[in-house]
Amino acid sequence: MSLQRSTALSLLKTQHYDLIVIGGGITGSGIAQDAATRGMRVALVERSDFACGTSSRSSKLIHGGLRYLAQGDFKVTRESCAERELLLVLAPHLVHRRSFLVPIYTFTYGLQIGLGLWVYDFIARKYEHPLHRRVSSNEIVRLVPMIRREGLLGGYIYHDCAMNDARLLIEVLKSAASHGATIVNYVEAKELRKHNNLVCGIIARDTDTNELFDISADVIVNACGVWMDKLCKADDPSASTHIRPAKGAHIVIARNRIPTVDVALLFASGAGDNRSLFFIPWYEATIIGTTDTDYNGDLDAPRASESDVDYILDATRRVFPSANLTRKDIISTYAGLRPLINTGGRSTKDISRNHKIFESPSGLISIAGGKYTTYRRMATEVVDKVAERLKKTYRSCCTDSIYLSDIDAAGGIDKLTEEVARRASDYGLEQDVAVHLVENYGAAAMKVLDIVAERKELAERCASNLPFILAEAAYAIKHESVLHLEDFLVRRTRAALVCPDQGVAIANKLLDLFAEELNWDAAKAESELERYRAYVTQYRPV
Numbered sequence: 001m002s003l004q005r006s007t008a009l010s011l012l013k014t015q016h017y018d019l020i021v022i023g024g025g026i027t028g029s030g031i032a033q034d035a036a037t038r039g040m041r042v043a044l045v046e047r048s049d050f051a052c053g054t055s056s057r058s059s060k061l062i063h064g065g066l067r068y069l070a071q072g073d074f075k076v077t078r079e080s081c082a083e084r085e086l087l088l089v090l091a092p093h094l095v096h097r098r099s100f101l102v103p104i105y106t107f108t109y110g111l112q113i114g115l116g117l118w119v120y121d122f123i124a125r126k127y128e129h130p131l132h133r134r135v136s137s138n139e140i141v142r143l144v145p146m147i148r149r150e151g152l153l154g155g156y157i158y159h160d161c162a163m164n165d166a167r168l169l170i171e172v173l174k175s176a177a178s179h180g181a182t183i184v185n186y187v188e189a190k191e192l193r194k195h196n197n198l199v200c201g202i203i204a205r206d207t208d209t210n211e212l213f214d215i216s217a218d219v220i221v222n223a224c225g226v227w228m229d230k231l232c233k234a235d236d237p238s239a240s241t242h243i244r245p246a247k248g249a250h251i252v253i254a255r256n257r258i259p260t261v262d263v264a265l266l267f268a269s270g271a272g273d274n275r276s277l278f279f280i281p282w283y284e285a286t287i288i289g290t291t292d293t294d295y296n297g298d299l300d301a302p303r304a305s306e307s308d309v310d311y312i313l314d315a316t317r318r319v320f321p322s323a324n325l326t327r328k329d330i331i332s333t334y335a336g337l338r339p340l341i342n343t344g345g346r347s348t349k350d351i352s353r354n355h356k357i358f359e360s361p362s363g364l365i366s367i368a369g370g371k372y373t374t375y376r377r378m379a380t381e382v383v384d385k386v387a388e389r390l391k392k393t394y395r396s397c398c399t400d401s402i403y404l405s406d407i408d409a410a411g412g413i414d415k416l417t418e419e420v421a422r423r424a425s426d427y428g429l430e431q432d433v434a435v436h437l438v439e440n441y442g443a444a445a446m447k448v449l450d451i452v453a454e455r456k457e458l459a460e461r462c463a464s465n466l467p468f469i470l471a472e473a474a475y476a477i478k479h480e481s482v483l484h485l486e487d488f489l490v491r492r493t494r495a496a497l498v499c500p501d502q503g504v505a506i507a508n509k510l511l512d513l514f515a516e517e518l519n520w521d522a523a524k525a526e527s528e529l530e531r532y533r534a535y536v537t538q539y540r541p542v
Contacts, residue, residue: 003170003177005481008184009206015182017041017217019386020202022189022231024048025055026165026372028223029172030379030399035386036181037402038394043215044181045204047188049487050173054225055372056166056491057302057336059250059278059290062087062095062373063160064124066266067276068353069116076353078123080373084161085127087373091168091404092413093439097130098162098280100264103140103147103155103319109268110153117158132158143261146320162264162280165372166491167440170480171404172375185481192220192235198363199235208483219386222366225339226299235364242341242358243368245299246348249308249335250289251541252497255281258316258323269315277315284465285331285498288312292348295337301538304333309542330541332497341369357382363389376400405442413438420445427452427459429469436467440493441475448475458513462506468493473510477517485514485532490539502536 019035021028024046035042046052064081065073087095104110117132135143137152177183186207193201193214201216222231232239258279265279280287291308309327316325340351355370355378365385370378380397387394407413421434427449437445451471452459458471476482476492485507490496495503507529515525 002479003174003183003481004479005184005186005483008177008182008481009187011182012043012045012184012187012204012215013213015041015043017043017182017215018390018392019043019219019221020045020189020215020217021221021223022202023223023225023227024050024173024183024185025053025223025225026051026169026172026375027225027367027370027378028221029055029169029176030375031221031223031367031382032181032183033172033176033179033402034376034379034383034397034399036176036179037398038383038387038396040383040386040390040394042176042181043217044173044176044183045187045189045202045215046185047207049185049484049491050481051166051169051491053227054336054338055169057248057250057334058165058372059248060162060165060280060282060287061098061160061278062163064120065353065371065373066116066120066158066160069119070112070274071352073352073354074123076371076374077120079377080371081120081124081127081129083373083376085124085129086376086400087163088161090400090402091163091171091407093405093407093416093442094168094171095161095163097159098264099262100158100160100266100278101135101140101143101155101260102158102266103144104153105148105151105268107153110155113156117156120158130159132156143263144258144265146258146323148319148321157263162282164440164494166494168404170492171442174480175402175404183481185487186483189231192231192362192364194362197361219389220364221382221386222364223382225368226337228339228366228368232358232360232364232366235360235362239360242356242366244340244342244348244351245295246338246340246351247293247295247302247308247335248290248338249304249312250287250333251304251309251312251330252282252285252287252332252334253325253329254331255284255286257325257329258286258320265319267315267319269311270318271311271315277312279316283494283498288316292338294348299337302335302337303538304335304542306542308335309333327541331500332502332539333541334497334539339368355381357385359385365389405444407442416443416445420449423449427456429459433461433467433469437472440472444475444479447479448472451475462493462495462509463499466495466498468495468506470510470513473513474517477514483518485510485528486535489532490536496536496539502539504533504536507532
C-alpha cells in the first residue's frame with residue numbers, strides 16, 4: 001500500500017470520478033476508504049497535508065466516551081465502544097489498550113465516576129473488554145508516586161485505548177489507495193463546478209505549483225471539518241452556519257517529570273466546571289489535556305493560549321502538588337478544533353458528539369460533528385447516501401473486515417514484531433526501534449528496513465532518545481506523499497511534539513536527505529528549513 005502523489009495527481013487531471021471527497025482528515029479518509037472498497041471511482045483532495053487539522057491534534061485516544069454518559073448520550077457511547085473494539089482488531093499495531101487511573105478526592109466525584117463506570121462496562125459487556133475495578137490509596141501511590149495523598153479516598157482503574165491519530169489516518173488512506181482511490185494532498189478545491197445547478201466537479205489548484213485544473217465527478221462530499229461552512233457558503237451564499245468550533249488544548253511534558261507505572265490518568269479539573277483531564281504517557285513524553293471552549297479565531301492556526309495552559313497546569317498541580325510543575329516544564333503545546341454541530345447557547349462541553357449529514361439543493365453532501373473513534377460509522381452513512389444518489393449497485397460496506405497495514409488476525413502483530421526485530425538487529429538497530437517501526441508502519445516496516453539495507457547510514461536515529469530513524473523519512477517521501485519537512489516531523493512521526501526544540505535539530509539533520517529525494521536546490525532547501533521553523537512555532541510553549 002502506498003500514497004504516491006505524482007501518479008495520483010496525473011490521474012486527477014484525466015479521470016472522471018463517481019465521488020470527490022474534499023478534506024483529508026479522518027472523516028474524509030474513512031469515506032474514501034469505504035467508497036473505494038465498494039467499487040466506486042473515488043478521489044480525495046486535501047488543500048494542505050493529510051491530518052493537518054484536528055485529526056493530528058487529538059488526545060490520542062480511541063475511547064468509548066465515558067464523559068458522554070453524564071449527558072445521557074448513550075448512543076454515542078455505545079457506538080464508540082463497538083468501534084473501539086473493532087479497531088483493536090483491524091489496527092492492533094496502532095490502537096492499544098490503556099489502563100486509566102481515576103483518583104477520588106470527594107465522595108460526590110467518586111459516586112459519579114463509579115456509577116458511570118458500571119454503565120460503561122455494561123454497554124461494553126458483549127466485548128472482551130476488561131472490567132473496571134476499585135483500587136486503594138496505597139495502590140494508587142504505588143502506581144503514581146507523586147500523586148497528592150492528602151484527602152485521597154482511593155480510586156478506580158478502567159480501560160480504554162490509546163493511538164497515534166495521524167498515523168492511523170495515513171493507514172486508512174493507504175487502504176483506500178490500495179482499493180483504487182486517488183488520494184492527493186496539497187490540492188485545494190478552489191471552486192465548485194455546476195451543471196444545471198447541480199455540482200459536477202471542482203476547479204482544483206495544486207498548491208505546490210499553483211496549477212489550476214478541473215476534476216469532474218457525479219457526487220461531491222464536503223468533509224472539511226471545521227472548514228465545512230466555508231464550502232457550504234461557496235455552494236450557496238445563503239446557507240446556514242452549521243459548525244460551532246470548540247478548541248481542545250493540550251500540553252506535553254517529559255515523561256519522567258511525573259512518572260507512572262504504566263498507567264494513564266483521568267482526574268477532575270478542580271475548577272468547578274465538571275470537566276476532567278487526561279494524563280497520557282506517550283513516547284518519551286506525557287500529554288495532558290484537554291480544554292473545551294468556544295473558538296472564534298483563525299481556523300488555520302489554533303494555538304494553546306495562556307489561559308488554556310494555566311487551566312491545565314492548575315488542574316495538574318492540584319493532583320501533583322509536589323511536582324511543582326511550571327511553564328518551564330512544558331516541551332510543547334497544541335490545540336485542535338472540534339467541528340461540533342451548532343445547537344445554540346449551551347457550553348461546548350455539553351454539545352453532543354453525534355454527527356449530522358447535510359444535503360444542499362445543488363447536491364453537495366456535507367458532514368460535521370462526530371468523533372475520531374466513530375469515523376468508520378460516519379463514513380458508512382455518507383457512502384450509503386452517495387450510492388443512493390448514483391443510483392447504481394455497489395458492494396455493501398466491508399470496512400469492518402479490512403485490516404490496516406497488512407496486519408491480519410492470522411499473521412498477527414507478535415509474529416511480525418519478531419521478524420522485524422530479527423532483521424533490524426542485523427543492521428544494528430535496537431529493540432525499541434523495531435517495535436516503533438511495527439507500531440507505525442505495520443508490515444511496511446519491512447520496506448523501511450529495505451531502505452536501511454540499501455543505505456546503512458539511514459539506520460541512524462533522528463534523536464538519541466527517540467526511536468525514529470532517518471530511513472523513515474526516505475520511506476515517507478516515496479510512499480506517504482511527504483512534500484515538506486513538517487509533513488514528516490509533525491505528522492508521519494511526532495517529533496515536533498516530543499522534542500523540546502519542536503524537531504528543528506532533526507530538520508537540519510534531514511535537510512540533505514529531503515533535498516536529494518525531492519530534488520531541492522540549495523535555495524529551496526533553505527526556504528523549506530525556514531518554512532519548518534515558522535510552522536512549528538504554533539507548538540512552542542506559551
